[in-house]
Amino acid sequence: xxxxxxxxxxxxxxxxxxxxxxxxxxxxxxxxxxxxxxxxxxxxxxxxxxxxxxxxxxxxxxxxxxxxxxxxxxxxxxxxxxxxxxxxxxxxxxxxxxxxxxxxxxxxxxxxxxxxxxxxxxxxxxxxxxxxxxxxxxxxxxxxxxxxxxxxxxxxxxxxxxxxxxxxxx
Amino acid sequence: xxxxxxxxxxxxxxxxxxxxxxxxxxxxxxxxxxxxxxxxxxxxxxxxxxxxxxxxxxxxxxxxxxxxxxxxxxxxxxxxxxxxxxxxxxxxxxxxxxxxxxxxxxxxxxxxxxxxxxxxxxxxxxxxxxxxxxxxxxxxxxxxxxxxxxxxxxxxxxxxxxxxxxxxxxxxxxxxxxxxxxxxxxxxxxxxxxxxxxxxxxxxxxxxxxxxxxxxxxxxxxxxxxxxxxxxxxxxxxxxxxxxxxxxxxxxxxxxxxxxxxxxxxxxxxxxxxxxxxxxxxxxxxxxxxxxxxxxxxxxxxxxxxxxxxxxxxxxxxxxxxxxxxxxxxxxxxxxxxxxxxxxxxxxxxxxxxxxxxxxxxxxxxxxxxxxxxxxxxxxxxxxxxxxxxxxxxxxxxxxxxxxxxxxxxxxxxxxxxxxxxxx
Amino acid sequence: xxxxxxxxxxxxxxxxxxxxxxxxxxxxxxxxxxxxxxxxxxxxxxxxxxxxxxxxxxxxxxxxxxxxxxxxxxxxxxxxxxxxxxxxxxxxxxxxxxxxxxxxxxxxxxxxxxxxxxxxxxxxxxxxxxxxxxxxxxxxxxxxxxxxxxxxxxxxxxxxxxxxxxxxxxxxxxxxxxxxxxxxxxxxxxxxxxxxxxxxxxxxxxxxxxxxxxxxxxxxxxxxxxxxxxxxxxxxxxxxxxxxxxxxxxxxxxxxxxxxxxxxxxxxxxxxxxxxxxxxxxxxxxxxxxxxxxxxxxxxxxxxxxx
Numbered sequence: 047x048x049x050x051x052x053x054x055x056x057x058x059x060x061x062x063x064x065x066x067x068x069x070x071x072x073x074x075x076x077x078x079x080x081x082x083x084x085x086x087x088x089x090x091x092x093x094x095x096x097x098x099x100x101x102x103x104x105x106x107x108x109x110x111x112x113x114x115x116x117x118x119x120x121x122x123x124x125x126x127x128x129x130x131x132x133x134x135x136x137x138x139x140x141x142x143x144x145x146x147x148x149x150x151x152x153x154x155x156x157x158x159x160x161x162x163x164x165x166x167x168x169x170x171x172x173x174x175x176x177x178x179x180x181x182x183x184x185x186x187x188x189x190x191x192x193x194x195x196x197x198x199x200x201x202x203x204x205x206x207x208x209x210x211x212x213x214x215x216x
Numbered sequence: 217x218x219x220x221x222x223x224x225x226x227x228x229x230x231x232x233x234x235x236x237x238x239x240x241x242x243x244x245x246x247x248x249x250x251x252x253x254x255x256x257x258x259x260x261x262x263x264x265x266x267x268x269x270x271x272x273x274x275x276x277x278x279x280x281x282x283x284x285x286x287x288x289x290x291x292x293x294x295x296x297x298x299x300x301x302x303x304x305x306x307x308x309x310x311x312x313x314x315x316x317x318x319x320x321x322x323x324x325x326x327x328x329x330x331x332x333x334x335x336x337x338x339x340x341x342x343x344x345x346x347x348x349x350x351x352x353x354x355x356x357x358x359x360x361x362x363x364x365x366x367x368x369x370x371x372x373x374x375x376x377x378x379x380x381x382x383x384x385x386x387x388x389x390x391x392x393x394x395x396x397x398x399x400x401x402x403x404x405x406x407x408x409x410x411x412x413x414x415x416x417x418x419x420x421x422x423x424x425x426x427x428x429x430x431x432x433x434x435x436x437x438x439x440x441x442x443x444x445x446x447x448x449x450x451x452x453x454x455x456x457x458x459x460x461x462x463x464x465x466x467x468x469x470x471x472x473x474x475x476x477x478x479x480x481x482x483x484x485x486x487x488x489x490x491x492x493x494x495x496x497x498x499x500x501x502x503x504x505x506x507x508x509x510x511x512x513x514x515x516x517x518x519x520x521x522x523x524x525x526x527x528x529x530x531x532x533x534x535x536x537x538x539x540x541x542x543x544x545x546x547x548x549x550x551x552x553x554x555x556x557x558x559x560x561x562x563x564x565x566x567x568x569x570x571x572x573x574x575x576x577x578x579x580x581x582x583x584x585x586x587x588x589x590x591x592x593x594x595x596x597x598x599x600x601x602x603x604x605x606x607x608x609x610x611x612x613x614x615x616x617x618x619x620x621x622x623x624x625x626x627x628x629x630x631x632x633x634x635x636x637x638x639x640x
Numbered sequence: 641x642x643x644x645x646x647x648x649x650x651x652x653x654x655x656x657x658x659x660x661x662x663x664x665x666x667x668x669x670x671x672x673x674x675x676x677x678x679x680x681x682x683x684x685x686x687x688x689x690x691x692x693x694x695x696x697x698x699x700x701x702x703x704x705x706x707x708x709x710x711x712x713x714x715x716x717x718x719x720x721x722x723x724x725x726x727x728x729x730x731x732x733x734x735x736x737x738x739x740x741x742x743x744x745x746x747x748x749x750x751x752x753x754x755x756x757x758x759x760x761x762x763x764x765x766x767x768x769x770x771x772x773x774x775x776x777x778x779x780x781x782x783x784x785x786x787x788x789x790x791x792x793x794x795x796x797x798x799x800x801x802x803x804x805x806x807x808x809x810x811x812x813x814x815x816x817x818x819x820x821x822x823x824x825x826x827x828x829x830x831x832x833x834x835x836x837x838x839x840x841x842x843x844x845x846x847x848x849x850x851x852x853x854x855x856x857x858x859x860x861x862x863x864x865x866x867x868x869x870x871x872x873x874x875x876x877x878x879x880x881x882x883x884x885x886x887x888x889x890x891x892x893x894x895x896x897x898x899x900x901x902x903x904x905x906x907x908x909x910x911x912x913x914x915x916x917x918x919x920x921x922x923x924x925x926x927x928x929x930x931x932x933x934x935x936x937x938x939x940x941x942x943x944x945x946x947x
Contacts, residue, residue, distance in 0.1 A: 111668065111676035111706075111938075121678075121942040123660075126667045160673040402748075410835030413769030413810055414748050483749025527727050529747030531768070 047189055047206035052172065055188030056085065059170050060092035062186050067137055070102050072165065074136045078154050079108045079124035081143035081201060085172060088203075089141060105129040107140075109153035127157070134162035139185075143201040145171040148182035173206055175199050217254045218245075219631065221624075224259025224590060227266070227555045229564075229579040237264060239586040242629035246582055257624050257634065259590045263555050266577050267299025267330075267587035267625065269566040271389075271467055272364070272443055272515035273540060275301070275332065277323060278316065279308025283608045284520035286320060290329035291605040291640075292518070292540040294632040297589035297622040300331045300567070300576045301540075305342065306365035312337035312348040314356045321357075329632050329640065331587075333570060335360045338377050338388060344369050347377055354384045359571040362389035364443055367425050369395055374429065378438035387465075387569060389441040392425035392450070393417075393491065402531050403480040404492040412481065414531065417492045419447040426450045430457045430464060439463040441569055444517050446472050446491040448501030455510040465569050467515040468502050470546035471537060475612065485526045485533030486612045489519075492535075503551050506561060513566040516543045520608035538606045542599060544591065545618025555593065586629040595621035605638055642940050645751040645764040646771040647814035654939075655777065655815055659790075661935035662781050662928070668705065669931055679706035682739040682941050686712040687729070688765070689745040694902060694926070695765050695774075699742045702933035708739075708941075726750070727757050734758040739941055743767070761940040769805045775901055776811035778932045780819060782924045783856055786897050793820025798850050799841075800826045800882055801860025801909055802871075804833050808901045809860060813841060824850050826882065830871045847882055851891040859884050859900045862908050875908055885911035889919075897921050 047055075067073050070093055077086025083106045090104040108124035140154055151169060158164060172188035177195055189206075193199060196211045221237040226247060236251035237244060270293065276284040286303075293301050303320055305311030311320065317334045324332030336353035340346045342363040350361060361381065367390055368374045374390075381388045398417045403409050405416025426442060430453060433440045445451060445466050457464045477494055479487040487493060505511040519536025526533055539546075544562065547553070553561070567577025575585045597618055601609040625633040632639055644650060650658070668674055684703045688696050696712065703710045713729070730741070740761040743751055748768035755762055766772040783797075784790050797816050803809045803825050813823055817840040824842045825832065836843055844850050851857070862878060872878045889898070889912060898920045904910045914920045 108664065111664070111678040113678075116678050116680075116942050121938075123664045123938075126663050128667075156677070160668070160671040160675065162672060405834055407835040407838060410833040411810070412748055413771075413805070413807060413833075416834065483752040485753075524725055524727075527725060527753075529726065529745065529753065530749045531747045 047173070047191070049204045052188070052201075052203060052205060055172060056088050057092055059186045059188065060089050060096060063089070063139060063170065064093060064096055066168075066185070070097055070100050072136045073102055074131065074133055074138050075102055075104045076129065076138055076140050076154075076158070077104070077106045078140060078142040078150060079106055082141040084203065085143060086141040089170070103130045107154055107157050109150055109157050112153035112156040114149060114153065129161050132162055133158065133164050135165050137166045137168065138164045139168045139170055141170045143172050144199050145169070145174045145182070145184050146177060148178045148180040151182050152180055172201055173199060219255045219257065219626070219629070220251050220253035221257050221259045221264055221588070221590060222251065224262045224264045225555070226264045226580050227559045228581070232263070232555050237580060237588070239626060239629045242586060244580060244582055244584050244586050247580060255631070257590065257631070259623070262590045262592045262623055264580065265297070265555070265559050265589050265591060266563040266580060267589050267627065268297045268544070268562045269300040269570060269572065269576050270298050270516050270518070270540065270543070271302045271360070271441070271513055271566045271570060273301045273303060273518040274306065274520065274536070275303045275320070276520055277307065278319065283522045284606060286323035286332060287327040287329075288605060288607045289518070289520075289540065290324060290327040290332065291638045292538070294329045294625045294627065295605050295622060295636070295638055296540040296543050297562075297591060297625055298330055298540060299587035299589070299625065299627045300333060300570070300572060302360055302570050303332050303334045304364045305335050305337045305362065310337050310341050311335065312340050312342070314352055317353060317356050317358060329638070330627050331572070331575070333360070333572060334358065335362050335364075335389065337361065338363045338368055339373065342366055344373065347373065347380065350377070350380050350384060350386070354386055359386050360389055360441070360569070361386060362391065362443065364389065364391040366395065367391045367393045371428060371432065375432050375436060378432050378436040378440070382436055382438040387439040387441050387571070389443050390425065390429050391443050392422045392429070394421045394424050397421035400531065401492070402488060404477040404494045406477050406495060408477055408481050419449060419494070422447055422491055423449045423453065426453050430454075430462060433457075433462055433464060437463065439465070442466040444469050444472065444491055444515070445502065445505070445511060446494050446498060448498045451501045451505040451510055455505065458510060465512045466505075466510065467513040467566070468506060468511045469517045470514060470539060470543050470550065471612070473499060473502055473506070474546055474550035479612070480530075483530055485528065485530050486537065486610055488530060488533055488535045489537055490535040506551060507557070512561070513569060514543065514547055514561045515566065516540055520606055521610045522608060523610075526610045536610070538604070538608055538611050541604055541606065542611060542613050542618060544620045544622060545597065546613060548593065548620035549618050558593075586626050588626045589622060590624040592621050592623055594619070597621050643751070643755065643762040644773055644936050644940060645762060647773050647776055647811045647818070650773060652818045655780065655818055658777055658932070658935050658939055659781050659784065661939060662777070662931050665931040665934040665938070666928070668934070675705050675707060677707045678938055679703070679708040679941055682708040683737055684708045684710050684740045684742060684937065685733055685738045686710065686742045687744070688712070689715045689743075690766065692744055692766070695744065695929075698929040699763075699765065699933050701930050702937055705930070706934055706937055708937065726754065730754045730757040734760060740937065763936060763940065766807055769807050769810070771811045772807040773811050774933055774936055775808050776815040777936070778925055778929050779812055779858070779899060779901070780815050781932055782899070782921050782928050783897070785924065785928070786921050787855070791820075792816065795821050795855045796824065796853055797821045797856045797858060798824045798826060798854040799858045799860065800847060800884070802831045802862050803827050803836070803860070804831045805863070806860050812858065813839060824854075826850060828872060828878070828881070847888065848891065851888060852893065854892060855896050857884070857892060857896060857898045859898070859909050861901070861903065861905050864905070864908070879908055879911060883909050883911045889917055892919070899925060901925070
């Protein structure tokens with residue numbers, strides 16, 4: 047997936063969000079740290095150009111404190127979470143770069159509970175690389191990209207890079 | 217039954233010579249070449265010294281038999297090469313009456329491993345208020361008096377004690393500590409104590425009393441012995457006093473020659489001792505004092521403490537470390553002494569100060585009581601707490617390399633330790 | 641095994657890391673539901689051999705907000721009074737399964753001594769006059785928050801009071817000097833540590849002369865026993881020379897702040913009610929206490945398994 051592909055995916059997802067929710071009046075975008083925050087910002091901008099009358103709130107959430115593997119590997123807190131408005135009754139769209147085992151999303155769902163009770167939570171990801179360990183499914187996907195568990199997937203505005211652990215780019 | 221010590225180097229009054237020693241019935245009967253006896257002890261590669269004399273050991277009996285008894289301390293002493301110990305009087309009850317003195321002597325006789333010469337208190341109960349019956353105690357054989365554990369704070373009382381001591385021909389030994397300056401102290405007053413936020417024991421708390429007692433000795437003519445000197449200035453004061461012909465003697469412990477105040481930053485009470493571990497410059501001055509004769513003797517200040525007491529927080533733990541079995545090893549790893557010097561500071565000088573030269577710290581010649589020890593001066597070894605004869609194991613020297621190992625000890629012609637193993 | 645026992649042991653890297661983590665924790669504390677499961681399954685035991693409601697509750701709240709299990713032993717209720725030794729207490733609790741001890745004791749060095757009897761992490765909540773590292777972390781965080789900057793280099797901290805017997809002073813002097821602050825201590829000579837000239841501080845006994853250049857004024861509590869111990873001639877003289885009153889508050893620059901670790905001795909070092917000092921950070925010190933302690937507990941326990 048190249049840089050332009052990413053831009054197109056973001057544009058498409060933005061449209062899908064607006065369409066699925068019949069407008070964006072109750073929608074709040076929440077980017078998951080660290081990989082999802084720039085995407086949430088980008089989606090926010092794109093949506094503003096689609097629906098110029100509404101400013102969709104964009105926040106970020108650090109799911110670190112809610113992970114289920116604390117104690118099993120070193121934990122580094124991300125930046126401070128910032129939820130810009132009350133999410134009770136809102137439709138929260140969690141935004142992340144890569145969906146993999148689903149554990150980060152589960153942690154984020156739990157984190158959202160600290161802030162209020164959303165009407166609904168949806169999930170937007172740029173890349174779904176498979177290998178789910180929990181019953182989590184995305185509502186909006188940039189691209190489905192089958193990978194090995196030994197691969198590493200890096201997403202940036204310039205594109206997606208999949209590296210196998212022997213170091214060669216796939 | 218005759219015992220021959222073969223192949224060793226005899227450290228006599230005149231010098232060191234290669235000779236065998238033959239012992240029969242409590243005395244040395246012959247010193248010469250190629251001697252043989254019914255029992256042979258191989259002293260090859262070792263030096264034969266007059267048995268060591270410790271001027272300063274806490275035997276804890278009566279009162280604290282849970283952490284040491286006269287029997288276990290005797291065994292520890294024998295394993296350290298000692299044939300005589302001066303028992304400190306801070307027992308419970310204190311050694312301020314003839315009954316207690318005789319009890320201590322009797323317990324030592326029963327153990328039969330070395331001679332214990334109990335010291336007497338200077339003041340009743342060591343309270344520092346009224347004199348103990350110095351005359352009675354002297355008549356019962358006591359020649360050294362001290363309130364050790366504490367110093368006598370009142371100069372008037374100390375002066376009176378000195379007048380008495382002079383007339384009796386006994387020696388007063390002082391634990392120099394002005395208690396008003398050391399309230400709650402845990403360690404030397406220094407940079408570390410400041411950083412740790414603990415009350416410190418300033419050097420002047422010792423030096424003020426050293427100075428005071430030097431002057432009192434000057435005016436009364438009494439013999440004063442300073443216990444466990446620990447500061448550079450104390451050494452200077454004693455050097456000056458001796459140069460003026462005053463009757464002053466002094467001792468130093470092996471731990472004050474080798475360990476410094478920084479060890480207290482580990483917060484381990486095993487390093488807590490009175491007087492406290494001091495600085496490198498104090499250690500240098502103490503070593504110099506030992507080498508130039510200002511300090512006459514090395515004394516252990518053997519202070520057994522129960523494990524649970526040394527596991528108390530630093531400020532609550534009692535001060536003191538055991539030392540009978542490690543004294544020589546620590547001394548030689550800290551200071552370079554030749555065999556004549558070792559004999560002087562470990563045996564001959566302390567014997568003189570304790571007034572026990574009839575039987576201890578003697579030359580090694582026919583007719584002398586066979587109180588001897590056989591030592592490998594070059595052996596390097598490590599302390600194994602489970603092998604210590606002392607009932608308590610509060611020593612900071614576990615894991616440190618020591619130099620100089622006791623092989624065998626003879627007490628009144630009987631083998632009390634053979635090849636490092638106590639015989640009873 | 642990680643411990644938080646002294647600022648020097650924690651080091652600059654550790655101090656910075658904890659202060660950074662505190663921001664995350666402060667955000668969590670601002671949520672409608674200020675609770676995260678980060679330390680779920682961990683057991684944290686408070687051992688307070690010295691009375692302290694404030695610090696003890698601060699730690700307990702911190703532990704609970706991270707979903708840890710907590711247990712408290714305060715000396716009046718424990719069997720330590722019945723002669724059970726410190727070692728027995730630590731070993732017994734360790735046998736029951738504990739991940740961290742939070743310990744306050746009047747004896748210096750206890751947090752180091754007990755480490756040999758347990759594999760749990762040790763947090764020092766105050767050992768004698770030696771260290772109170774979490775208080776120093778709270779104070780650093782509060783100053784950064786109040787002055788609006790993470791860079792404390794060059795700011796002038798003036799600490800007034802019984803430095804000699806103060807664990808708060810020792811920890812704060814280490815922490816603030818690590819962060820680059822300039823520190824002045826103001827006290828009568830009998831209340832200064834023997835070695836103060838080798839500390840990274842300037843010494844003064846004239847409080848009025850340093851107020852004008854002070855950015856952070858930190859008042860320490862003077863215990864009334866100090867007069868009985870002969871360390872100060874009288875409490876009145878102490879208050880006159882070293883107490884904070886209206887006139888002295890007026891001498892501070894307009895941007896400066898006033899702090900106190902609590903509890904206060906009104907009439908001795910505080911001659912003005914803190915509520916009348918607009919620049920007082922005393923309330924922030926208390927409220928930041930929970931966030932800082934959450935950061936400390938998370939930092940110690942989030943990457944270790946109970947072995």
